[in-house]
Amino acid sequence: MQLPKSRRRQKLREKRCQYPGCGKIFFGIHISKYCPEHRQDRYRIRKRTKPEDVNIKNQTYKHTYTEVVTMVMDCALEGCEHQFEVKIYPRQYIYPKYCPEHRNEYKRIRHLQLIGREDLIEEMKRDGESFEFDQGALGGEEENEAVDADVVDDVA
Numbered sequence: 001m002q003l004p005k006s007r008r009r010q011k012l013r014e015k016r017c018q019y020p021g022c023g024k025i026f027f028g029i030h031i032s033k034y035c036p037e038h039r040q041d042r043y044r045i046r047k048r049t050k051p052e053d054v055n056i057k058n059q060t061y062k063h064t065y066t067e068v069v070t071m072v073m074d075c076a077l078e079g080c081e082h083q084f085e086v087k088i089y090p091r092q093y094i095y096p097k098y099c100p101e102h103r104n105e106y107k108r109i110r111h112l113q114l115i116g117r118e119d120l121i122e123e124m125k126r127d128g129e130s131f132e133f134d135q136g137a138l139g140g141e142e143e144n145e146a147v148d149a150d151v152v153d154d155v156a
């Protein structure tokens, strides 16, 4: 006869989602790392495709410099005229693509709203950048959490 698996309830505590760019506060057991949204499989797949992630906020700048040089770059945000200085290091090819102000996702969204480019905000969200504004996904969060805690219990 098979013994029933332990259903010991783990205490939920406030956790901060570890998913890059998320940081959402959620309630989870001590080993929970991600908010309910980022526990979904599609985010796990995205996590493995590291180069794509990097390119959301950064750009790949191919160069052949052998010593540190300072470059002036244009902010990649639609409608932003700001330029910023970047130190280019030998054999390092990933650099920020937004001006210092627009490295903040919230400010990028604000800017796009101001210039009336809601379509670009949608695009950003599709690229997996903007979970915080997706308040609709919060419904049924507690339910999901309970299910998840059970699964973890069984594994442990």
Ligand SMILES: [Zn+2]
Pocket (backbone or CB within 6 Å): 017, 018, 019, 022, 023, 024, 034, 035, 036, 037, 038, 131
């Ligand atoms: Zn998250």
Ligand SMILES: [Zn+2]
Pocket (backbone or CB within 6 Å): 075, 076, 077, 080, 081, 082, 098, 099, 100, 101, 102
């Ligand atoms: Zn900018």
